[in-house]
Amino acid sequence: MRFLLASLLAAFLIGCNPPQDDVVIVGSSWMGAMPIYTIAATDPQALPDGLKTIMLVSDNSVIHMLGIETVGGAFVTLDNALSVNTFTGGDYCVAMVLDRSVGADAVIVSDSWDWQAGETLSVGLEESTVARYMLSRWLLDAQIPKEAVTTQVLLPTQHIEAFTSGKIDAIVTYQPFIEHLRNVGGKVIFDSAVTNISVVDVLILRKAVWSAAAPLVEELKERVWPQALKRLQQRDEPFWQGLKTLTGISGKDLERALAGVEFVHLSGQEAALDQLFASDIPAVSNYLVASGMQDSVAPLSRCGGER
Known part of the structure; x- marks a missing residue:
């Protein structure tokens, strides 16, 4: 690495x-x-x-x-x-x-993650249109209101530290960084294999x-x-x-x-x-x-x- x-x-x-x-x-x-x-x-x-x-x-x-x-x-x-x-x-x-991409763009959370209505959700992502697109599609699919979400700009090199320290609840990323996060306990909760994702x-x-x-x-x-x-x-x-x-x-x-x-x-x-x-x-x-x-x-x- x-x-x-x-x-x-x-x-x-x-x-x-x-x-x-x-x-x-x-x-x-x-x-x-x-x-x-x-x-x-x-x-x-x-x-x-x-x-x-x-x-x-x-x-x-x-x-x-x-x-x-x-x-x-x-x-x-x-x-x-x-x-x-x-x-x-x-x-x-x-x-x-x-x-x-048929699954190589994804939202990653920890195994214990469980969002409840009324809670605030912290999401790390790059400041790019495709990252915001994936975030938007996930929120729509999961029926999470935008108002419940705060975002933090993260470079791929910052993913592991932010994820393992618990500073964020979810990360929007792509391969090969999905695999890096899987190796420290992350799981894919939403990805670009969904039919209406392009x-x-x-x-x-x-x-x-x-x-x-x-x-x-x-x-x-x-x-x-x-x-x-x-x-x-x-x-x-x-x-x-x-x-x-x-x-x-x-x-x-x-x-x-x-x-x-x-x-x-x-x-x-x-x-x-x-x-x-x-x-x-x-x-x-x-x-x-x-x-x-x-x-x-x-x-x-x-x-x-x-x-």
Whole structure:
């Protein structure tokens, strides 16, 4: 775990001052983007020249980097992509769909947790749209009034201490951090496997860099991504060891974390993009407005062509 935290810190520092001539794509340490981080770590030559991928500490860090436009793009959830696109005035487009979360985003509580009407509930989460989306959906499902909830911003590196010390009642998080919390007694009480939950992860790029980034991103999508998924599927030993190191989990924990992610292979990209624009974006946009998380949402377009 210490190695993982050091790696994330180093990546964050690099990300604050990326090489000027490179197209830099950042992302949080979310399981859905791990195949790309892992192939970059175990086989750096697999990435096209001029393209850098950097794993940051948290969603908060990614959103910050996108907001100040110091990077070319990011691996983000659709909720976060729509929010970033909105507060930048429509500066981003969608290049590919990475995965769908089918249980890899969750609300974690202790085994003894039991909320009673009239009690105050303390919830730790990142300051991101997808975290607030998951919190909102859980409260609705559990029939817990928003007024009963206080929230505390927590980075993934703060989860264990906050959870084990009893400072919070619940944590909204994602894989692999779900497994870290399970290992200290946490249990999943609600997750993205619920039918009406839509957590989709995409690669977004700044429109201003798309013309320069396009050939690199296409190579990432058409060559690197399939190669990474193949190595993952085959449990290629160097790749698998790299994945264990980056996530800080192994064995059944790693298998369980991966089971909550449906990766979108190259052959399914067009269908996934069609679904994204036809149903996912309208549904998530409507929910963000209806729930009060956004006053309005700037629509995303497809990189290289309008949708």
